[in-house]
Amino acid sequence: xxxxxxxxxxxxxxxxxxxxxxxxxxxxxxxxxxxxxxxxxxxxxxxxxxxxxxxxxxxxxxxxxxxxxxxxxxxxxxxxxxxxxxxxxxxxxxxxxxxxxxxxxxxxxxxxxxxxxxxxxxxxxxxxxxxxxxxxxxxxxxxxxxxxxxxxxxxxxxxxxxxxxxxxxxxxxxxxxxxxxxxxxxxxxxxxxxxxxxxxxxxxxxxxxxxxxxxxxxxxxxxxxxxxxxxxxxxxxxxxxxxxxxxxxxxxxxxxxxxxxxxxxxxxxxxxxxxxxxxxxxxxxxxxxxxxxxxxxxxxxxxxxxxxxxxxxxxxxxxxxxxxxxxxxxxxxxxxxxxxxxxxxxxxxxxxxxxxxx
Amino acid sequence: xxxxxxxxxxxxxxxxxxxxxxxxxxxxxxxxxxxxxxxxxxxxxxxxxxxxxxxxxxxxxxxxxxxxxxxxxxxxxxxxxxxxxxxxxxxxxxxxxxxxxxxxxxxxxxxxxxxxxxxxxxxxxxxxxxxxxxxxxxxxxxxxxxxxxxxxxxxxxxxxxxxxxxxxxxxxxxxxxxxxxxxxxxxxxxxxxxxxxxxxxxxxxxxxxxxxxxxxxxxxxxxxxxxxxxxxxxxxxxxxxxxxxxxxxxxxxxxxxxxxxxxxxxxxxxxxxxxxxxxxxxxxxxxxxxxxxxxxxxxxxxxxxxxxxxxxxxxxxxxxxxxxxxx
Ligand SMILES: Cc1ncc(C[n+]2csc(CCOP(=O)(O)OP(=O)(O)O)c2C)c(N)n1
Ligand SMILES: [Mg+2]
Numbered sequence: 001x002x003x004x005x006x007x008x009x010x011x012x013x014x015x016x017x018x019x020x021x022x023x024x025x026x027x028x029x030x031x032x033x034x035x036x037x038x039x040x041x042x043x044x045x046x047x048x049x050x051x052x053x054x055x056x057x058x059x060x061x062x063x064x065x066x067x068x069x070x071x072x073x074x075x076x077x078x079x080x081x082x083x084x085x086x087x088x089x090x091x092x093x094x095x096x097x098x099x100x101x102x103x104x105x106x107x108x109x110x111x112x113x114x115x116x117x118x119x120x121x122x123x124x125x126x127x128x129x130x131x132x133x134x135x136x137x138x139x140x141x142x143x144x145x146x147x148x149x150x151x152x153x154x155x156x157x158x159x160x161x162x163x164x165x166x167x168x169x170x171x172x173x174x175x176x177x178x179x180x181x182x183x184x185x186x187x188x189x190x191x192x193x194x195x196x197x198x199x200x201x202x203x204x205x206x207x208x209x210x211x212x213x214x215x216x217x218x219x220x221x222x223x224x225x226x227x228x229x230x231x232x233x234x235x236x237x238x239x240x241x242x243x244x245x246x247x248x249x250x251x252x253x254x255x256x257x258x259x260x261x262x263x264x265x266x267x268x269x270x271x272x273x274x275x276x277x278x279x280x281x282x283x284x285x286x287x288x289x290x291x292x293x294x295x296x297x298x299x300x301x302x303x304x305x306x307x308x309x310x311x312x313x314x315x316x317x318x319x320x321x322x323x324x325x326x327x328x329x330x331x332x333x334x335x336x337x338x339x340x341x342x343x344x345x346x347x348x349x350x351x352x353x354x355x356x357x358x
Numbered sequence: 359x360x361x362x363x364x365x366x367x368x369x370x371x372x373x374x375x376x377x378x379x380x381x382x383x384x385x386x387x388x389x390x391x392x393x394x395x396x397x398x399x400x401x402x403x404x405x406x407x408x409x410x411x412x413x414x415x416x417x418x419x420x421x422x423x424x425x426x427x428x429x430x431x432x433x434x435x436x437x438x439x440x441x442x443x444x445x446x447x448x449x450x451x452x453x454x455x456x457x458x459x460x461x462x463x464x465x466x467x468x469x470x471x472x473x474x475x476x477x478x479x480x481x482x483x484x485x486x487x488x489x490x491x492x493x494x495x496x497x498x499x500x501x502x503x504x505x506x507x508x509x510x511x512x513x514x515x516x517x518x519x520x521x522x523x524x525x526x527x528x529x530x531x532x533x534x535x536x537x538x539x540x541x542x543x544x545x546x547x548x549x550x551x552x553x554x555x556x557x558x559x560x561x562x563x564x565x566x567x568x569x570x571x572x573x574x575x576x577x578x579x580x581x582x583x584x585x586x587x588x589x590x591x592x593x594x595x596x597x598x599x600x601x602x603x604x605x606x607x608x609x610x611x612x613x614x615x616x617x618x619x620x621x622x623x624x625x626x627x628x629x630x631x632x633x634x635x636x637x638x639x640x641x642x643x644x645x646x647x648x649x650x651x652x653x654x655x656x657x658x659x660x661x662x663x664x665x666x667x668x669x670x671x672x673x674x675x676x677x678x679x680x681x682x683x684x685x
Contacts, residue, residue, distance in 0.1 A: 196390065
């Protein structure tokens with residue numbers, strides 16, 4: 001009997017690297033319509049990300065965090081949520097937030113250094129990107145607990161990386177969630193690196209999914225570059241949570257092709273050859289394309305249209321973003337407190353009085 | 359003398375000590391081949407190996423707490439927190455443990471560790487990666503707090519911090535890393551608790567910390583053209599504070615301005631102002647003490663607003679003029 005941890009937490013896959021369906025678990029639900037929807041969202045995310053990198057190179061936005069390679073993990077999980085659910089992204093998850101309905105203009109604005117960019121459209125429960133690692137895991141536990149208490153039919157899904165599992169916040173969050181049996185989905189994107197630290201130096205555990213054992217919640221490992229596997233496994237966790245059956249941990253195995261951020265040079269700490277190889281073998285887009293071709297869902301003209309439409313929407317969003325005027329110094333004082341408190345008001349007046357004297 | 363950057367001076371202080379003393383080691387995130395987020399430890403893992411340049415998981419509480427444990431055995435850990443904002447996560451280990459263990463063990467425990475960490479705004483890193491929280495730690499008995507402003511001071515103070523028997527919080531400033539200065543090649547130590555008069559003057563005393571030392575010096579040059587002679591004092595260490603140097607300066611000039619980047623309210627400038635108010639220098643004051651500090655807002659993400667949120671050279675010039683003209 002094989003009792004290794006990896007065999008207890010096998011990597012769940014529906015479509016393999018060649019685009020073949022490897023099991024019939026969700027056969028009836030995998031339709032041409034669903035495949036097309038996935039393709040549309042994923043190609044959009046990929047073009048979005050490339051646009052982000054280019055805008056940074058051109059100095060039109062600030063530092064940008066690329067996610068190319070992680071589209072299936074982000075889109076598959078985001079699409080498993082319902083409209084009113086909570087989403088807690090990190091700085092790398094704008095693929096997920098845009099698929100979940102965040103405003104494109106605002107996402108770009110955020111990277112341009114506008115706080116306004118954190119604001120989601122009305123009715124979308126999307127938190128600002130969490131940069132202090134793992135802090136958002138606790139917030140999701142809190143929203144999920146509050147929704148449970150209030151009897152709201154909502155779940156909370158939180159994204160975090162492999163590196164985030166080393167913070168106390170991760171462990172405390174999972175423990176809280178399991179003790180209080182809250183409707184939370186802990187969605188880990190294991191891309192093998194935390195800035196320069198490879199996962200084997202981050203943890204000795206063979207998987208991240210196994211960490212669920214300690215909290216007695218379901219833990220699963222999925223091929224994070226297989227959008228079908230991600231989508232159906234996340235849906236399962238979402239349904240469980242919504243039915244009052246408590247939290248789950250999902251580990252999606254994936255890879256970031258590019259740098260940690262646009263200020264980083266990955267060649268300092270990893271062999272980029274591996275990234276090229278992974279792109280060749282496991283790319284989430286290519287895999288979906290191959291699958292669609294094999295199923296006879298692929299239509300070249302349609303795909304071109306989809307890409308054109310994505311580029312058009314992106315160009316529009318960038319144009320909108322660039323129309324936004326340079327922030328006025330007065331906004332610095334806004335939102336420090338809920339209502340204007342006199343010391344802030346006083347400081348604000350003093351600040352402008354000083355400026356006008358010069 | 360040879361010129362090197364502030365960043366190189368910090369690295370050199372550590373490397374020279376590590377060559378001599380096997381008990382010194384560094385732990386922190388991405389400090390290995392990556393060389394740390396700002397490149398301070400670049401090349402060190404190649405020289406000292408992964409046991410002494412310990413790349414850690416993303417666990418600030420464990421980095422700090424682990425350092426406390428190692429220090430208790432007599433080792434001399436230097437821990438690097440990638441951004442000083444994340445001291446929040448290490449705070450229990452620093453405030454409730456490192457600072458108190460000697461006291462609570464009746465003098466038997468000793469925690470000779472150095473916590474190095476980059477602080478400050480100016481890099482477009484937004485509200486959670488740009489703070490100056492030095493007043494927090496300065497408030498805690500048992501912690502020494504150092505804030506070097508030049509390459510020379512950084513090297514000498516870091517050597518002193520490593521030699522110190524107490525936990526030392528060593529604040530580096532992100533915008534200072536690339537600044538250059540004359541630095542001796544050999545090891546030397548600058549006593550912790552000794553201020554430095556960065557510029558002598560007779561009309562007004564400006565006590566400035568970290569990056570504000572440079573802004574104050576720039577302002578002083580401008581003001582000299584208008585015949586105002588500014589004395590700039592860099593305390594270099596907040597705890598212990600060299601009160602004598604500041605008191606003597608104020609007795610000479612009769613005017614005091616304190617400048618730091620940290621939010622003015624509750625900032626260390628209040629402490630310096632109070633020291634003067636309580637001292638014999640109070641009688642010598644010809645005008646009210648002025649404090650310049652960050653606005654009471656989180657550091658804005660937007661680069662224009664980011665600059666406006668902390669004191670700049672023109673703000674110091676204005677403050678000096680107002681103080682000098684006070685009747
Ligand atoms: C509390 C905290 N410590 C350190 C950092 C610096 N930092 C930013 S991203 C990062 C790596 C995170 O890796 P991972 O969780 O795997 O996410 P990925 O970047 O791979 O998506 C680190 C250490 C931080 N932002 N917050
Ligand atoms: Mg990672």
